[in-house]
Amino acid sequence: xxxxxxxxxxxxxxxxxxxxxxxxxxxxxxxxxxxxxxxxxxxxxxxxxxxxxxxxxxxxxxxxxxxxxxxxxxxxxxxxxxxxxxxxxxxxxxxxxxxxxxxxxxxxxxxxxxxxxxxxxxxxxxxxxxxxxxxxxxxxxxxxxxxxxxxxxxxxxxxxxxxxxxxxxxxxxxxxxxxxxxxxxxxxxxxxxxxxxxxxxxxxxxxxxxxxxxxxxxxxxxxxxxxxxxxxxxxx
Numbered sequence: 001x002x003x004x005x006x007x008x009x010x011x012x013x014x015x016x017x018x019x020x021x022x023x024x025x026x027x028x029x030x031x032x033x034x035x036x037x038x039x040x041x042x043x044x045x046x047x048x049x050x051x052x053x054x055x056x057x058x059x060x061x062x063x064x065x066x067x068x069x070x071x072x073x074x075x076x077x078x079x080x081x082x083x084x085x086x087x088x089x090x091x092x093x094x095x096x097x098x099x100x101x102x103x104x105x106x107x108x109x110x111x112x113x114x115x116x117x118x119x120x121x122x123x124x125x126x127x128x129x130x131x132x133x134x135x136x137x138x139x140x141x142x143x144x145x146x147x148x149x150x151x152x153x154x155x156x157x158x159x160x161x162x163x164x165x166x167x168x169x170x171x172x173x174x175x176x177x178x179x180x181x182x183x184x185x186x187x188x189x190x191x192x193x194x195x196x197x198x199x200x201x202x203x204x205x206x207x208x209x210x211x212x213x214x215x216x217x218x219x220x221x222x223x224x225x226x227x228x229x230x231x232x233x234x235x236x
Contacts, residue, residue: 002086002087002090003068003083004031004067004068004086006034010053013050014036014051016050017047017051018036021043023036023038023039024037025038029058031064031065031067031103044219044222045223048223049223054219054220055219055220057094060101061098061099061100061101061174061175062097062098063093063094063096063102064103065090066086066087066089067104067105067106067114068083068085069082069106070082071085071107071109072125075109078125080126082108082114082123083106084154085123085125085130086105088154088158089106089158090104092209092212093162094215095215095216096165096169096212096215097169098165098169099172099176099181100172100175102121102168103120104120104121104123105123106122106124106125107122107125109124110124110126115138116145117133117136118136118142118143119136119138119145120137120165121161122134122136129150129153130150131149131150132148132149133145133146133147134187135179137177137179139177148191148194149194159205160201162204162205162209163201163202163204163205163208164190164194166205166207167204169208
């Protein structure tokens with residue numbers, strides 16, 4: 001559910017799957033998604049086939065779903081289109097793996113309803129564009145994100161955020177969250193490579209896009225493989 005957005009048709013499909021496979025627990029998550037919990041292992045392929053939706057990243061050392069507020073789309077305080085920005089970030093980063101899990105949020109105004117101030121990358125809309133914060137963590141020891149840069153456009157948000165995450169992917173140790181990486185190398189190091197060096201920033205962003213251009217949904221592959229096996233069995 002890109003950016004936490006869904007439709008009546010998707011919700012009906014989810015409900016039908018929950019009924020068909022007797023899903024015991026359905027939970028709204030803090031990442032603004034829907035968890036279907038307690039599914040039998042032998043039903044997983046069928047569940048994903050019937051859902052026909054991409055797998056939301058809730059596992060592994062990878063990108064998590066991007067949290068958004070309703071932004072200027074529906075809030076009188078919103079200064080920027082937070083939901084649209086969240087969808088753009090999530091689509092750009094789909095299937096991105098990193099030294100540790102990575103969480104993002106987009107708030108449409110400084111009231112910060114999406115809690116962007118405790119995310120690895122937090123985007124906050126202001127009248128003139130966006131403020132980007134990095135290295136936040138809402139885990140065992142809460143870390144407040146640090147200000148990285150102020151930008152004017154959606155394209156700049158994608159470029160700066162992508163460059164920051166690629167630098168972290170290239171320099172971070174395994175199991176090192178962005179806050180711990182920044183504590184080790186210093187925020188000024190990240191700023192010098194991203195904010196102050198345009199050529200390096202664009203190169204980092206380009207490397208990220210190149211590595212993610214063939215991103216795949218693991219469950220879509222499993223479903224396709226299962227369907228091929230069923231077809232081959234019928235042919236034989």
